[in-house]
Amino acid sequence: MPRTPYTRPVLAGLTALTLAAPGAAAAQWSAGSEDSSWGVDVSLILEGIYFNELSHGNDSPAGFGDGHDHGHDHGHDHDHGFDDGFNMGHSELALNAQLGDLFDGVLILGFDDSDIEVEEAYLTTRALPGGFQVKAGKFLSDIGYINSRHPHDWDFVKRPLVNEYLFGDHGLHDTGVQATWIAPTEMYTQLGVELLQGDQDEGIAAFDSDLPVSSKSGPRVATAFAKFGPDLGADHAVQFGVSGGYVAQTGLAEEHGDHAHGLEGDAWFAGLDAVYKYSSGRAYGHGDWNLKGEYFYMRQSLDQYEGHEHHDHMDWERAGSLATKQDGLYLEGVYGFAPRWEAGLRTEALGLTNDAVEGSHHHGHDYFEVESMGTSYRHSAQVTFRPVEPVFLRAQLSQNDFVDDHGHRDRGLEFMLQLNVALGAHGAHRF
């Protein structure tokens, strides 16, 4: 990936600016005004989830266990794995301000009962000519569809498997810059590129610092995306997206007392997404349809390293290379079957192509190899009631049909009840 010496200071500067923006804007607080053009909008999203595991299946899908929660101590339980019984869910405090008509500043803090995390903190320009816009700071990448949406915008309780296992528990979510351009055409056409630091704990861009290879300097992830939306009149609306990215460094390490082994390399991914909405024109969403689907494919090209402890330090040597191929998809549909009531179905597959890394043991010797593994599935059904606009109550049943690394398939059934309330100046929703 080409990198100029300017990238780092520019990124750092933009990020600092972004982090400073909400603070500066807070000085011009104007709570309560409907005309929020110059003030700060505050919204609070509170969520509670009742979770009940009716039957226990495999914990994680084959081929994704290692990269997902390998060797990383998250230090907190903000990973949206639910306990049986009551859970805090995913709550957010969002601040949104405008700096004249030059910038929008956004700060979104995600929290549960024990942790607070800066989910997003960024500036977007509003005054660039020619249909351009630049976003800088920490943000959710605009690849795919669901990746840039916060949980309260989702139609199902949990993040789709393909997004969770390819990009991590928070999706592709990183510090960097994004540039987009909207074409001056009849059909909505958006092109965008992102440069991201690549500072990920999980998923395709995770990197373990125990590896003998020095960590490449950021930004380590580059993405590109395009979205298209033809005008289909008052009843129908559709948007198609294509996106992809290159990860300059990914890797994992495993230590087993006196020896260790690790993988380091690069990766790329590409995906397609589509969303269709039908508006019936009836009140309270009655008769509306909402269909969406996404597919992502990723490849990693990895070098294998073996380490042996020698006088208190690990001696590493390179031992061959591996290439992995994995993918996943989901399709979901939601229908407003009565005023304020919705029902939805989602089906997901992970690892339709699943040539994944597997730890092996042979002649007293640990090493990684690529093995073709089975496909895991998950099927979910939900019913949602929206008594008033900012509140929803959702009941969801999910069947996990995961295959494990040894090819054993086991099904688990989960029930979830989700209550989500948006308080304050709740911002407009994107398509």
Add this chain to the structure above:
Amino acid sequence: MSWRKTRIRITRTLATLASVVFLALLLLPSQAAAGLNIVATTSTLGALAREIGGDEAEVRVLAPPDRDAHYLDARPSFMAALRRADMLLEIGAGLEEGWLPAAQRGANNRAINSGQPGHFRSADMIELRRSITLDGPNMGHVHEEGNPHFNADPLRMAQIATALGERMGQLSPDHAAAFMERAERAADRLRNHAETLAEKVAPDQRIVVYHEDLDYLEEWLPVEIVGYLEPAPGIPPTARHLRSLVSDLEGTEGTILYAEFQPPRGAEFLERNLGWSSHAVPLDPPADSSLDGYLDLMTTWAQTLPQR
């Protein structure tokens, strides 16, 4: 390694493809716009802009007139339209807050940013009625600035026409005189038509409406709002609320009005139990109307009421 080469080849192909698409889009004629390219959120505003702009303006309306303008999606086609707009014409006061800010932000067009002359917010030009959303329990649908459904008031629309003519003149100084003249004429026609219609309606009419979206009829017709079908703004009618309306209004005369997109059941219940007539009416004129479309709509509203 061979697949690294494949990757380089793929990357090159993609890069070439992307540049071709980019150039094609840049070179595409961005629609030879005749004069001012105006995007209006509702068809009432679109009708004013068309009347004032004449041949010197191209007007596109976002919200379908038979839909509730509170609840729309920030569609890709909206952003494509706003990307090319010289002017965004909105109602404001919270009517479009669920979708317009997202569409405006996603359009990457400075000309229509809040605070720019290309952003015309109608609610800023007039005095609003107090919204009943301030009275009830806070159900997340509070219009502190006032009732945004002033499209039902031709007198306020007349004020807006004048302000709009002036603003359009600032954006297109060559046509400023013509815009102003047409705006004044439109304002006069709105006031005269309102007066003519009001004179024909029998005095002291009482009406029940669904939402606060027809409250502004009180401003120009001899009517008084005596009840709402919704128990609180944004909440569908409940049986208990409808029964209490019936017991309050029993033995009196009146008319029930609701918007075409609102469920008719509550109105039908009142019609059965009170013997009042009920009418589903449009709230905005057809999407491609000019001022005549809006004047016809005023007639429709006025003629649902008993005439002298």
